[in-house]
Amino acid sequence: MSTTATEEPSPWPVPLSALEHYDYCPRQAGLILLEDAYAEDAATVRGTLAHRRVHDPGQETRPRVRTLRALPVWHDALGLTGVCDVVEIHPDGTVLPVEHKSGSYRPGGPADVQVAAQAICLEQRMGTRIESAAIYAMADRRRHHVAVDHAMRERVIRIAGQVRRVLTESALPPPAADARCRRCSMHTGCMPKVLAKRPRYERLLGALFTPAPEADFDD
Template sequence: MDAPKAEVEPINISALNQYAYCPRRFALIYVESQFQDNLHTQRGNAEHARVDQVAHTTSRSGARVEYALPVWSERLGLIGKCDVVEFWQDGTVYPVEYKHGPRRAWINDDLQLAAQAMCLEEMLGVHINTSAIFHASSKRRREVAIDAPLRQMVESTLEEMRRCMQARLIPPPTTESQRCKECSLRDICQPQATYAGLLSARAALFDPDV
């Protein structure tokens, strides 16, 4: 007789975005429960609130449109919601994620969108080939192919996230300093001070007199 499977604590889809942007940021939020807003997060929250306030269901050019639609996947252990999902008459299901900034490609946004699509597939028994991110500043959509490499990246990233949470690890700061400049947790993270400490510890390891 097979042993019962241990229940997997569901992870919010938005946490996938946080981890892909910066594993340290993810850990500060989801392991140490630290968070702080800045202009970027406030703008993002305002954009999502604006979308969520729209009527729950509307129609557009032959599509039924659902807003703030809850989604989940038991297989992946994910929960969350889609900003917008378009249901077309030919059976196409098309999730759209809203982002406040200009139109540009970020892999963390693409992973979040792919995870939403994978949840919808499991819930509805459909296959989703493409989805889109609507960039509010540019007022333009950017289509994202929900292909095999992106799907695999969702699953491997989720595995890394769970290992991080289970071990209560706080990874070092990202080496992409531009991301630190826009991060609301910069003051909490203190990436420069953390790196200085890591370099000092490494030097002491190889030179005890340091």
């Protein structure tokens, strides 16, 4: 990254969407970031179709709230960059990022990290403090509020560092091979069960071809 003699180097940029992917499954994030291996299934297609409207850049003003759509955001110090689905600006100055998801909401899940990171980026762009964000779950047809507190901010920073390590080291994390894989659109390309058993396979293979100790024929 570019720098001068008097400035600290800028951190390697981390996409906001990668925070959610990594928090769900580090290997999923690695496959997307390093191998451009994103795969579609019925759930991801539903999500893409549902996001069409909020991904169109623009703004609208309704009584007592101004709404910005597809707003680019970034955070220089943390090296975060991405786009907010929806940002609401209320009359009292409150700024509320709203991330849209096609499925049901899971409290404390990976989506919380993504929308909290959006809030942190918006704080820098708009010069304000944001204590709360929201996730609109289309399957639930309602909003779920996410506290952008100290613990959540630390979680964002920690996961951003982990994603950056994947990018800089160009090494795929190991497969999860657990219940998450059944819900992942990248299951076929990832082959989690096959790769999860590889260390055991290599141990057995090594034992199979390890020569036996030579017999002692001395009297």
